[in-house]
Amino acid sequence: MKLKQLVMKRYATKEFDGKVIPQDKVNELFELIRMAPTSFNIQPWKVKVVTDKMTKEKLFPVSWNQKQITTCSHLLVFCADNDILGLVDKLEKEMIAAGASPESIKGYVQMMRDFAKGLTPDQALVWAQKQVYIALENAMLGATALGFDSCPMEGFNSAEYHKILKLPKNLVASVLCPIGYAADKPLPKLRFKKEDLFF
Numbered sequence: 001m002k003l004k005q006l007v008m009k010r011y012a013t014k015e016f017d018g019k020v021i022p023q024d025k026v027n028e029l030f031e032l033i034r035m036a037p038t039s040f041n042i043q044p045w046k047v048k049v050v051t052d053k054m055t056k057e058k059l060f061p062v063s064w065n066q067k068q069i070t071t072c073s074h075l076l077v078f079c080a081d082n083d084i085l086g087l088v089d090k091l092e093k094e095m096i097a098a099g100a101s102p103e104s105i106k107g108y109v110q111m112m113r114d115f116a117k118g119l120t121p122d123q124a125l126v127w128a129q130k131q132v133y134i135a136l137e138n139a140m141l142g143a144t145a146l147g148f149d150s151c152p153m154e155g156f157n158s159a160e161y162h163k164i165l166k167l168p169k170n171l172v173a174s175v176l177c178p179i180g181y182a183a184d185k186p187l188p189k190l191r192f193k194k195e196d197l198f199f
């Protein structure tokens, strides 16, 4: 499918039919998400994958009782990772493992460290969350390309998700992307006019 068709076809599915997506397709989607670009290539996010019925049922009431949570195949919980300094260390190791000489990346790594040290915890979280949304777009368009459906969702209580999913301290559940096969139909697209958006 051409990109234009994917963009026009994707829609925010309100209810799925409960059918499970084959794991090889899910793995293909994970690969598309993994390739999302991030600032400095710092990759400040992780995705918690929820498939079991009991956990979905626990999450349902803290997700504004939205049916996508209990009817989806896989619930992808996109978490921002606010341990930016830890990620700089990790990226430095990976770059060296990939063949970069420590000397050649010294300046770049120092620049990232200085940037990370200059962020307040709130700023670090906002910055990480911006990167999360780029990965989210890959997830949504990727799902359409692979023949299933998705819904971006901010209607949930992040603190409750943290408790129910026992997330580590550095992760903040930021946006959801349930995936599965739609049991509803898309509404016509309603968007502001071109001239209202581009100037």
Ligand SMILES: Cc1cc2nc3c(=O)[nH]c(=O)nc-3n(C[C@H](O)[C@H](O)[C@H](O)COP(=O)(O)O)c2cc1C
Pocket: 010, 011, 012, 013, 014, 066, 151, 152, 153, 154, 155, 156, 175, 186, 187, 189
């Ligand atoms: C960041 C974000 C959060 C959203 N949160 C929800 C949500 O909690 N529940 C829901 O049903 N739709 C949610 N939506 C879907 C939007 O309502 C939908 O994308 C918009 O109305 C345009 O419709 P379309 O995606 O079907 O073209 C969200 C969309 C985005 C991008």
